[in-house]
Amino acid sequence: xxxxxxxxxxxxxxxxxxxxxxxxxxxxxxxxxxxxxxxxxxxxxxxxxxxxxxxxxxxxxxxxxxxxxxxxxxxxxxxxxxxxxxxxxxxxxxxxxxxxxxxxxxxxxxxxxxxxxxxxxxxxxxxxxxxxxxxxxxxxxxxxxxxxxxxxxxxxxxxxxxxxxxxxxxxxxxxxxxxxxxxxxxxxxxxxxxxxxxxxxxxxxxxxxxxxxxxxxxxxxxxxxxxxxxxxxxxxxxxxxxxxxxxxxxxxxxxxxxxxxxxxxxxxxxxxxxxxxxxxxxxx
DNA sequence: AGCTACTCCTGGTAGC
DNA sequence: TGCTACCAGGAGTAGC
Numbered sequence: 001x002x003x004x005x006x007x008x009x010x011x012x013x014x015x016x017x018x019x020x021x022x023x024x025x026x027x028x029x030x031x032x033x034x035x036x037x038x039x040x041x042x043x044x045x046x047x048x049x050x051x052x053x054x055x056x057x058x059x060x061x062x063x064x065x066x067x068x069x070x071x072x073x074x075x076x077x078x079x080x081x082x083x084x085x086x087x088x089x090x091x092x093x094x095x096x097x098x099x100x101x102x103x104x105x106x107x108x109x110x111x112x113x114x115x116x117x118x119x120x121x122x123x124x125x126x127x128x129x130x131x132x133x134x135x136x137x138x139x140x141x142x143x144x145x146x147x148x149x150x151x152x153x154x155x156x157x158x159x160x161x162x163x164x165x166x167x168x169x170x171x172x173x174x175x176x177x178x179x180x181x182x183x184x185x186x187x188x189x190x191x192x193x194x195x196x197x198x199x200x201x202x203x204x205x206x207x208x209x210x211x212x213x214x215x216x217x218x219x220x221x222x223x224x225x226x227x228x229x230x231x232x233x234x235x236x237x238x239x240x241x242x243x244x245x246x247x248x249x250x251x252x253x254x255x256x257x258x259x260x261x262x263x264x265x266x267x268x269x270x271x272x273x274x275x276x277x278x279x280x281x282x283x284x
Numbered sequence: 285a286g287c288t289a290c291t292c293c294t295g296g297t298a299g300c
Numbered sequence: 301t302g303c304t305a306c307c308a309g310g311a312g313t314a315g316c
Contacts, residue, residue: 001309032292059310080310081293097294116293118310157286166311173310223296223308263288265309 002079003059004138004171005214005236006226010085011056013229017087018063018102018110022050025090025103033099033112035122045073045123046102058134058170061085062127074127076120077112083119086111086229115225134170138207143169149200152192159195159203160188161263172207175220175243178268180207182242187274188267194277213239242268 002010026046028039037045049065049072056062063075077085090109094101100112100121112121124130136142151169155162162168163177172180181188183206186199195203214236219226221233222244228234237244241251246259250270259268 003310078310081308082295114293115295116309118293155285161286164310174308264290266307 001081001173001175002083002219002226003173003176004056004211005176005217006219006234007059007061007079007171008056008215009218009228009234010079011054011061014061014085014087014110015054017108017229018051018054018104020050020052021104021108023047023065023102024105025101025109027094027101027103028099029094029101030099030114030117032117033114033119033121035120037123042123045125046075049073051075057131058137058166059173060131062131064127073123073125076122076124076127076130078120078122079114080116080118080120082116082225083112083114084225084227084229086113086231134166135168136170138169138171139211143204143208145201145204148204149197152195152200155192157192158189158262159186159192160265160267162192163207164263164265169207171211174265174267175240176207176210176214178243179239179241180210182268182270182274183210185273185275187269187271187276188262190277242270244268 023046026043028034028042031039034042049067051063052066053064059078061077065072065074088109088111090103090107095113097115098111098113102110104110159181160177163172180203184203186203214220217234217236218228219234220236221227222237226234242257245257246268248257250257250273253270253272255270255272257268257270259266261267
């Protein structure tokens with residue numbers, strides 16, 4: 001499922017195809033993809049505007065729009081589980097899972113494909129309304145060890161659900177949380193406010209390292225869903241230490257990796273490398 | 285504040 | 301072979 005590294009990869013690869021392009025046509029094949037607005041209002045808001053910038057915030061791909069050289073809202077694309085974005089020939093027939101298409105000049109189109117229909121491609125007149133609710137970007141300057149130490153101290157919550165909370169820190173999902181926690185040697189049920197400063201710093205470092213490495217490898221592809229806009233799989237899945245490896249030996253210590261559920265999410269750990277908190281008695 | 289349960293979806297797979 | 305049941309999960313929401 002696309003998280004920060006996958007969304008960053010997608011954004012980089014579609015950028016040359018969409019920036020500076022006017023939207024000449026809008027085709028919505030699944031109404032709920034555009035959210036509350038509905039497809040006719042969506043089309044009215046978007047048609048004729050120009051995409052001036054494609055960038056990423058958390059797991060959103062943001063397409064800033066202009067009309068008559070003035071800012072005119074943004075498109076927010078969230079891939080959720082199975083969403084894919086790529087450039088297609090505007091004359092091609094829409095595929096079975098295609099949900100939306102923006103028609104651009106020179107017979108090009110930006111296509112949104114999403115098997116499970118969880119993804120969203122919405123228009124926001126004021127995108128800050130959505131984006132300002134998100135926590136800091138883990139790869140930006142603002143995410144400092146000092147900020148992280150303090151933020152963790154202020155939360156009486158287990159690390160796993162906290163790191164998945166986009167209003168706390170933006171862009172991590174199930175895979176990269178499990179990988180970061182393993183690399184930091186921290187059990188997912190450890191409580192944030194009880195971490196030492198040293199542990200907080202270690203986690204900070206591993207989060208950044210994992211995300212940066214995953215971007216370098218164009219994300220992770222382990223099922224048929226995530227592909228780059230060029231149709232290529234990423235390769236970070238080969239670096240997974242714990243995700244999807246339950247029952248297999250830990251690469252660090254050889255202990256059998258375990259999977260359990262935390263907040264309805266499959267959670268992968270090495271119980272020897274990641275000691276459970278005492279408060280979580282009985283739990284892994 | 286933070287927890288759980290539920291919702292949205294469908295392809296893939298396990299089990300019979 | 302063909303059927304059913306269940307699983308994966310990001311984010312929003314409701315209820316406690």
